[in-house]
Amino acid sequence: MPLNKSALELAIKDLLIKEKAKTDDGSTSIDNIASKLAEAIDIFVRSGLVTTTVATTGSASAQTGTGTGYIS
Template structure:
């Protein structure tokens, strides 16, 4: 699965929209924005998958195949 850039844009838009209407603790704006952006990027990166080809040697029957895993 490829990374979903549209979802990242949507999540970042939500972060900025939420901040735009913030009226309490404006002095903590940078902290809220940074945390929101970091969370959106974290979800974006972890939504990807890595596909690999696996081969082994050193046994009577060498093994080959493909693997898929999530980014953690």
């Protein structure tokens, strides 16, 4: 599955809209934005699917094939 850039963009817009709507003195905005942005990027990166070719050599039990998995 390719990375979902649209979902990341929506998450960023959502966090910015929520911060903009706050009526406090803004003293925690930078921390809130940094935390939520880091969370959105982490989800974005971990949503990627990695596919690789696997090959072993050197014995009668050598195998070839593919591997697929999510980033962890």
